[in-house]
Amino acid sequence: MSDAPPTPGIHHVTCIAGDPQQNLDFWVETLGLRLVKRSINQDDPTTYHFFFADAEGTPGTSMTFFPWENLRQGKVGTGQVSRTAFRVPEGSLDFWEDRFEDHGVDYEDRVERFDETVLPFYDPDGLPVELVAVDIPDDDPTVPWTEFVPDDAAIRGFHSVTLWLGDSQRTEDVLRTMGLDETASEALPADSRGEERTRFAATGTVGQYVDVVSTTATARQGHGTVHHVAFQTPSDTDQSAMRTAVQETGVRPTNQIDRHWFRSVYFREPNGVLFELATSGPGYTSDEPLDELGEKLVLPGEFETQRGQIEADLADVTVPRADRVDADAD
Numbered sequence: 251m252s253d254a255p256p257t258p259g260i261h262h263v264t265c266i267a268g269d270p271q272q273n274l275d276f277w278v279e280t281l282g283l284r285l286v287k288r289s290i291n292q293d294d295p296t297t298y299h300f301f302f303a304d305a306e307g308t309p310g311t312s313m314t315f316f317p318w319e320n321l322r323q324g325k326v327g328t329g330q331v332s333r334t335a336f337r338v339p340e341g342s343l344d345f346w347e348d349r350f351e352d353h354g355v356d357y358e359d360r361v362e363r364f365d366e367t368v369l370p371f372y373d374p375d376g377l378p379v380e381l382v383a384v385d386i387p388d389d390d391p392t393v394p395w396t397e398f399v400p401d402d403a404a405i406r407g408f409h410s411v412t413l414w415l416g417d418s419q420r421t422e423d424v425l426r427t428m429g430l431d432e433t434a435s436e437a438l439p440a441d442s443r444g445e446e447r448t449r450f451a452a453t454g455t456v457g458q459y460v461d462v463v464s465t466t467a468t469a470r471q472g473h474g475t476v477h478h479v480a481f482q483t484p485s486d487t488d489q490s491a492m493r494t495a496v497q498e499t500g501v502r503p504t505n506q507i508d509r510h511w512f513r514s515v516y517f518r519e520p521n522g523v524l525f526e527l528a529t530s531g532p533g534y535t536s537d538e539p540l541d542e543l544g545e546k547l548v549l550p551g552e553f554e555t556q557r558g559q560i561e562a563d564l565a566d567v568t569v570p571r572a573d574r575v576d577a578d579a580d
């Protein structure tokens with residue numbers, strides 16, 4: 251046990267994509283998330299960084315991508331987040347299956363897992379994703395974005411991530427240190443990687459679960475893989491306490507890094523998955539009004555002084571808009 255306040259859950263998940271326009275079209279138009287920030291990779295300003303989230307960019311809802319076009323196709327394997335799951339309202343999976351048919355999305359049959367129904371699918375880069383039907387409470391912290399998907403089906407933040415690990419024991423110790431509790435285990439179907447899925451639950455309602463599977467599968471970072479998963483440490487004090495607590499388990503966290511919309515600490519957990527601890531603030535509305543999120547390229551801090559060169563190096567993209575799509579259809 252540690253003195254750090256437990257994490258409420260996942261803060262964001264960051265993945266690697268190929269073509270930036272294809273990435274925008276799928277995550278905004280097909281899945282209906284809101285582009286809440288259009289920026290650059292702060293470690294590689296020639297690459298975009300897209301943030302897709304709920305209507306307000308609530309912590310626990312943002313799926314972010316680096317579209318690194320020159321990178322090769324990745325391979326999901328051990329030491330990675332193998333699948334990212336989102337919450338959708340109970341009763342909406344028929345809508346989603348129809349939508350996946352209409353949009354030519356690669357999806358699989360529904361499965362039952364821990365008494366919930368799960369619809370697995372892949373994004374255009376082959377990233378494994380799933381939708382989990384859950385009862386969304388009236389006081390849910392997420393706010394649906396309804397430009398492309400109605401509110402009774404809209405994605406409502408993360409449900410879980412699944413980790414593929416060589417030897418899950420030490421990772422499980424880190425998860426417990428972060429305040430997640432083991433809640434259940436379930437045998438995996440015979441054709442799966444690994445034999446058993448063990449679920450750890452955080453204290454919040456969004457991005458609450460981390461599922462752990464012990465397996466061996468060769469991983470390769472590239473298009474269609476997760477780069478890292480971030481967990482919520484709402485305040486700097488929470489984050490500092492958590493940093494100390496995880497350090498005592500033997501991992502080596504970085505110092506705090508200012509990521510402009512949140513402040514971050516990174517470490518590799520014992521099986522090699524890159525974890526991040528992210529503060530809730532200042533948030534995506536700290537430099538753009540809520541109703542204009544994602545409309546223009548935001549260059550944090552010193553990067554603004556290099557805007558001309560940065561824009562020249564980035565591919566042109568068009569953010570899907572419902573009015574624009576309708577006009578195209580006429």
Ligand code: ZN
Nearest residue numbers: 264478480526
């Ligand atoms: Zn991150």
